[in-house]
Amino acid sequence: MGIAPPGIAAPGIAATANFARPRKRARTTRVKSPDSDTHDTTPAPRPPLRALLAYARPHRRVLALVLLLTLGGSAAGLAQPMVIESAMTALMTGGSLRNTLLLLLGLLVVSLGFTWAQSWLSERTAERVVLHVRRGLITRLIRLRTAELDRVEPGGLTTRVTSDSTLVQHAATNGVIQLVDGGVHLLATIVLMGITSLPLLGITSAVLVLAGIAVGVVMPRIRRVTTRSQESVGDIGAALDRALGAARTVKANGGEATETARAVAAAEDAYRAGLVGARYQAAIAVITGMVVQASFLAVIGFGGALVATGTLDLAALIAFLLYLFNLGGPILSLVGGTTSLQQGLGALARIEEVDRMETEDDVDTVPPRPTGPPPRVVLDDVTFAYRDRAPVLEGASFTAPAGKVTAVIGPSGTGKTTVFSLLQRFYDVDGGRILLGDTDISELSRAEVRRRIAYVEQDSPMLAGTIRENLLYAAPGATDEEIADVLRQTLLDTYVDGLPDGLDTNVGARGLALSGGQRQRLAIARALLRRPQVLLLDEVTAHLDGLSETALRQTVERAAEHCTVLLIAHRLSTVTSADRLILLEGGRVRDHGKHEELLDRDELYRDLAATQLAVSH
Numbered sequence: 001m002g003i004a005p006p007g008i009a010a011p012g013i014a015a016t017a018n019f020a021r022p023r024k025r026a027r028t029t030r031v032k033s034p035d036s037d038t039h040d041t042t043p044a045p046r047p048p049l050r051a052l053l054a055y056a057r058p059h060r061r062v063l064a065l066v067l068l069l070t071l072g073g074s075a076a077g078l079a080q081p082m083v084i085e086s087a088m089t090a091l092m093t094g095g096s097l098r099n100t101l102l103l104l105l106g107l108l109v110v111s112l113g114f115t116w117a118q119s120w121l122s123e124r125t126a127e128r129v130v131l132h133v134r135r136g137l138i139t140r141l142i143r144l145r146t147a148e149l150d151r152v153e154p155g156g157l158t159t160r161v162t163s164d165s166t167l168v169q170h171a172a173t174n175g176v177i178q179l180v181d182g183g184v185h186l187l188a189t190i191v192l193m194g195i196t197s198l199p200l201l202g203i204t205s206a207v208l209v210l211a212g213i214a215v216g217v218v219m220p221r222i223r224r225v226t227t228r229s230q231e232s233v234g235d236i237g238a239a240l241d242r243a244l245g246a247a248r249t250v251k252a253n254g255g256e257a258t259e260t261a262r263a264v265a266a267a268e269d270a271y272r273a274g275l276v277g278a279r280y281q282a283a284i285a286v287i288t289g290m291v292v293q294a295s296f297l298a299v300i301g302f303g304g305a306l307v308a309t310g311t312l313d314l315a316a317l318i319a320f321l322l323y324l325f326n327l328g329g330p331i332l333s334l335v336g337g338t339t340s341l342q343q344g345l346g347a348l349a350r351i352e353e354v355d356r357m358e359t360e361d362d363v364d365t366v367p368p369r370p371t372g373p374p375p376r377v378v379l380d381d382v383t384f385a386y387r388d389r390a391p392v393l394e395g396a397s398f399t400a401p402a403g404k405v406t407a408v409i410g411p412s413g414t415g416k417t418t419v420f421s422l423l424q425r426f427y428d429v430d431g432g433r434i435l436l437g438d439t440d441i442s443e444l445s446r447a448e449v450r451r452r453i454a455y456v457e458q459d460s461p462m463l464a465g466t467i468r469e470n471l472l473y474a475a476p477g478a479t480d481e482e483i484a485d486v487l488r489q490t491l492l493d494t495y496v497d498g499l500p501d502g503l504d505t506n507v508g509a510r511g512l513a514l515s516g517g518q519r520q521r522l523a524i525a526r527a528l529l530r531r532p533q534v535l536l537l538d539e540v541t542a543h544l545d546g547l548s549e550t551a552l553r554q555t556v557e558r559a560a561e562h563c564t565v566l567l568i569a570h571r572l573s574t575v576t577s578a579d580r581l582i583l584l585e586g587g588r589v590r591d592h593g594k595h596e597e598l599l600d601r602d603e604l605y606r607d608l609a610a611t612q613l614a615v616s617h
């Protein structure tokens with residue numbers, strides 16, 4: 001989907017985002033999905049200028065009006081030397097100046113009125129364009145596939161929404177208008193100069209052509225520098241995101257200097273790119289200034305000689321000089337427009353990168369609450385590798401029986417969390433299949449899969465808002481009784497009742513800080529409130545004390561009456577009571593059975609039980 005331009009909407013996103021309703025079919029290309037064996041439809045890269053103009057296209061009527069107003073303002077400005085020429089002639093021949101002065105005043109008022117209207121309209125359109133771009137980017141970024149998120153820094157993505165979109169905004173509106181206005185104004189001025197005196201125009205044109213060549217050489221460099229600068233700004237964001245996100249670890253490890261150096265290095269890179277850009281801008285300013293000055297001197301010298309020989313009258317020379325001074329405006333417009341266009345194209349290339357990233361386009365439906373008995377979960381000969389990595393799973397097969405508790409265990413790094421990620425369809429399997437009951441989950445939309453299978457990750461972050469909002473996040477229709485029930489199940493009821501604001505206590509960024517165990521239990525309560533058919537618990541007992549763990553085990557056992565539970569645990573106490581243990585090793589299922597059976601027959605399990613699993617036994 002194109003972020004802003006119409007017609008490039010990915011299915012599923014445009015429907016919810018309420019923007020970029022496709023008018024035309026986008027050019028698309030079939031791209032191999034990096035994390036699946038399916039194919040996705042993503043937009044083919046477009047020529048940059050066309051892509052940029054696509055952002056302006058929905059506003060073409062207003063932009064056309066802005067252009068007319070700009071040209072009107074320019075025409076009023078252009079008429080002034082002519083009026084002054086006739087005033088000079090009138091003065092020299094003893095005529096009245098009254099009408100001429102009134103005309104000049106009228107032209108001034110018209111020109112100011114046009115300037116106001118075009119400025120307001122173009123700024124308003126620019127704001128609309130940037131909102132459009134940002135809305136599209138946000139919609140897309142939040143739906144990026146996990147595999148895409150794995151390979152990019154979040155900071156680099158956010159600058160696309162913040163600063164890159166602003167550059168595109170300027171380029172697509174003001175930049176385009178400045179260019180057209182500058183071009184037309186320049187042409188009109190040249191024509192009028194030609195009418196006033198062809199020989200003087202000849203001299204001026206030579207200087208103009210030289211300046212044009214110089215500017216043409218500098219412009220593409222500005223674009224490259226802008227791209228580099230924006231990338232560095234993205235790196236600053238990424239470095240800060242990482243440092244602030246792991247602030248405690250940074251502080252505890254005395255990492256302030258390292259993190260500062262990293263972010264400052266990116267800031268310095270942006271500075272260096274900015275300096276190069278400033279040098280180019282200064283060069284352009286000098287070239288522009290030189291054009292006017294050099295032409296002025298040439299015209300004064302040559303024009304003076306023509307007046308002296310009587311070939312040109314003085315009023316025409318003065319009018320020509322006024323045109324010459326007027327030339328600065330359109331040249332600056334052209335230069336400003338081109339600079340803005342080059343910067344916009346640089347930023348656009350970064351925005352379009354997001355366009356080419358794959359999104360999950362099947363998450364915007366709200367599937368009904370699953371009904372029926374809990375299903376079994378089957379991994380059938382599953383193979384999976386992360387992008388550019390060796391396979392993590394190679395022919396893994398197991399069955400988690402319906403309505404039972406199954407623990408997935410194995411040495412660190414064997415792919416336990418990966419199995420859960422595949423069950424959530426964060427990634428799709430490369431080979432084999434995963435069944436929910438008898439249904440292959442690749443046949444279900446991701447929304448449906450995630451509706452049926454709830455997932456509590458290792459370190460569940462609290463989302464912004466109150467305890468109630470956190471609980472209702474995925475089950476907005478749940479009743480107060482249902483909330484009270486899940487709080488009881490997760491042993492949070494007494495704690496929440498004891499808070500002055502109870503369920504309405506803020507636990508977001510500036511709210512009450514919950515302990516790791518409380519966060520974990522709240523996350524489980526949130527998952528249970530959805531009444532899922534399958535519950536995935538990844539190391540949820542890691543933060544719990546013995547007492548809470550025992551109670552949570554009961555919670556899990558009770559949950560298993562309504563759903564199939566799969567858990568990853570490093571504590572023996574958590575896994576011994578599981579109905580089935582799946583022992584992963586080397587990308588395959590090495591063994592499965594009950595705790596006693598595995599203890600009896602499997603050496604690796606005995607080792608694990610004696611070392612890793614026994615830690616808290």
Ligand SMILES: Nc1ncnc2c1ncn2[C@@H]1O[C@H](COP(=O)(O)OP(=O)(O)OP(=O)(O)O)[C@@H](O)[C@H]1O
Nearest residue numbers: 150386387389392411412413414415416417418419
């Ligand atoms: N997003 C990712 N991109 C690339 N490689 C990954 C990614 N996530 C995990 N891996 C790699 O896949 C392998 C399995 O990781 P996984 O987290 O599934 O193991 P695990 O058994 O859950 O480990 P642990 O018990 O330590 O939590 C590891 O080698 C890990 O480095």
